[in-house]
Amino acid sequence: MLQVIEVGDYCAGHGKCYRIAPELLRAADDHGHAEYIGPAIDPADKAAVARGLNAINCCPEQALSWKTL
């Protein structure tokens, strides 16, 4: 099952995730809220999963999580 990163309500615009993984996330507005722009990730693609996990793990608000499509 393919996965994407879901940005939850706690996102406060820290911007760590899109600095760490710009290929997956970007700033959606001037506040800095994140939005997912990456492709759906195959869990078998270990490198892509690791990049996604890094982005999820850096969020001080714990606002990011995997969402299975």
Place this chain on the structure above:
Amino acid sequence: MSLFTNFDHYNPPIGPDGTPYEFFEALRDEAIETNTPIGWSEVYGGFWVVTGWEEAQQIQRDPAVFSSTEVTFPAFGTPGGRPVMLAGHDDPAHMKYRRLLQVPFSPSQAIAMTEYFRKDVNLLIDKFISSGRVDIVEALTQEIPGRMTAMLIGAPPEEGSMFRTWVHSMAMEVHKDPEGAGRHMRDMDAYWEKLLADRRKNRGDDVMSQVIHAEIDGERLTDEELYDFFVILLIGGIDNTVYLLGDMLWRLAWDKELRRRLVRKPELLESAIDEFLRMYSPNMSARITTEAVEIGGVRMEAGQHLVNFHPIINRDPRQFPNPDVFVAERSPNRHFALGLGIHRCLGTHLVRVEATVVAEEFMARIPEWELDQQRPSKWFPGQTGGMASVPIVFPPGGGMPGERPNP
């Protein structure tokens, strides 16, 4: 006796490395061993010291109970004794004001300033690179944020050091030398009145011009609100960054292995800057309770002060394995150095750009430096604290073979 009892963030014991971290670690260890993530200090009439990561998260996510209206403790000497703009407001007032500054502090604006920063940092490095000996805080890290703030305000960069003096007056001098602070505050009042009159007549593209000419619900801001905006640009823009940059270059001066690793692998810098923020969090945030509440095993009464002590919270071993070890690629690294929730530091994106550029340019032009053994580094304590003096020595000219002595 518990280390919490006489805990004073304006007067922590300084250890042999010139920092209070030995004491902070001891306090953290006591908190863990006794399962006391929140302890009571008798200092300044009494306040709660929050050292636990989970508890700090709960507090900062609950502004209805933990109000920001007293975000400094003991209170800064702000003009008119008014709350600190933005940081000292709860919603909806906080968001009403914050919207006015969203664009100039957006991620894209911060990135757009990268090259300006780079030029400015190199101008400052040019002034001392041939000497082989400098106090890096005095010559570089305390200059950059002041100059940056001046630029945002539309003032000449040289006025940045004056802004820093005023921030110190409000934060520290007001408690130690009220007369001296009063003189500085009168200087700031006079400067502000002149700036306000000028920007009303001559609208520029600087942040203060935008705020002065902005309207909220069809109304202009009052003179007091405008002055408070000016003050928060100074308070928020200068000291946090001064100490982050100073602590970073101090650590890199003695941690040669880390420094050489970052020179070899610059792609690590992004996560390393977060690790600097975690390990040397310059800022802590205060709150006041609006009602009685139980948290972290203690009962707080309504109207009590608490301080989220980020330098310890960000070394909570329940959240950060080996918390006293610098791990450049640490993940997860959910530190609270730049605040949390609605009060996430407005300048977050600028701080990251400033830290990245300073690290990149300094390491490129002066790849080898170390602490000056003749002159010890000095720590500045307070609600915002960090290295206030870091004398270093390096090869005059800075550049090593194959490195880049000039930009």
